[in-house]
Amino acid sequence: MRTGLLGTGPWARAAHAPALAGHTGLDFAGVWGRRPEAAAALAAEHGVRAYGDVDALLADVDAVALALPPAVQAPLAVRAARAGRHLLLDKPLAVTAADGRAVAEAAERAGVASVVFFTTRFQKEPEAWIEEQAAEAGWFTARGQWLGAVFTGDSPFAASPWRREKGALWDVGPHALSVLLPVLGDVRQVLAAANGPADTVHLVLDHATGASSTLTLSLTAPPAAAGADLELRGEAGVSLLPRGSEDAVAALTRAADALLTAARTGRPHPCDAGFALRITEILAAAEARLAGQPGD
Known part of the structure; x- marks a missing residue:
């Protein structure tokens, strides 16, 4: 090709x-x-x-x-x-x-x-974990943190105009949602969205399976605090997103x-683009919540 x-x-x-x-x-x-x-x-x-x-x-x-x-x-x-x-x-x-x-x-x-x-979604250990958790029923809630140090560390992306304008919601938010949706189902509603320090955003989401999730997203975390974590809790117990070994x-x-x-x-x-569109719609709803408008 x-x-x-x-x-x-x-x-x-x-x-x-x-x-x-x-x-x-x-x-x-x-x-x-x-x-x-x-x-x-x-x-x-x-x-x-x-x-x-x-x-x-x-x-x-x-x-x-x-x-x-x-x-x-x-x-x-x-x-x-x-x-x-x-x-x-x-x-x-x-x-x-x-x-x-x-x-x-x-x-x-x-x-x-x-x-x-x-x-x-394209790292082998997380990909296998997502498939396993998606096959489990009865997830009750999830808690995720995608904390980057793009604006506080030595990142080649720190000068990116669109990242400075749109922040963590649009940069690392897609990563978090790409993991949550296959496991907990589509987001029915953005229940709450709040701003934290700098570009940090906190979200509460209602999913089609009846589960809820909370996300903290940031590109301005202290470098020592940066990292991505996701924890699921439900009838199967507690499960943590594994680190990917591939670059x-x-x-x-x-x-x-x-x-x-x-x-x-x-x-x-x-x-595919259809899945990415759905994530874009969810992020737009969260952005509306942050601006004080009703989310959907």
Whole structure:
């Protein structure tokens, strides 16, 4: 599958480009970016073509991987889907429900495969744990903390304008929800949302199974306090989300495997654009709660 990369930022350089270049089932065809000089540098690093025009890249490939801010990703994903290209997307899919819906609908209408890279969902130990817990009935509640030190430590993402604008809710919130929804079911309602220090957000969620969950999300935690944890409690007892042993490149390679399978079989992957749209809708409802508007 000839695959192009849209994006040249830190995430594209650290994860997407190495994963595409090292994948035996993909032909890494080239790079396009909003900064031509950055696209040229990244393309040269991996011995591929730098494209100055995104439509020229789309014309040369079967699929695209997107490593772009969500407000940029969404319209380009629609454009790629309409061109008949399979989509390896990043989270969040978009930062409005309307933009997320446009991506999901474009992929469905074009009949292209889509996979959204929720990192935890593509690490082998967490992936196996999620499947095991989803098969258990009687979960009563869950408590999760996704605490990053992006704005308090030495992170290459600290200068990201969209992260500074949207904060932890939209950056690490998708990761937390991608784990909760397969186990506890869809979110019926955002019961409460409150702001903590800096960009920290606390959520209380009501799930379709009747369980409730609480989440604490932050990109401004002290570096010594950073980390992600999720605890389930129910009839089966207590279960903790295990740490993943694989890095982002290995996990992204698994996501590319999933895209290849979905494209070959025509069967949607559980982490497709439709799933990512639902997460976008939940985050938008939480954002409305934080702004003092009723959530749904």
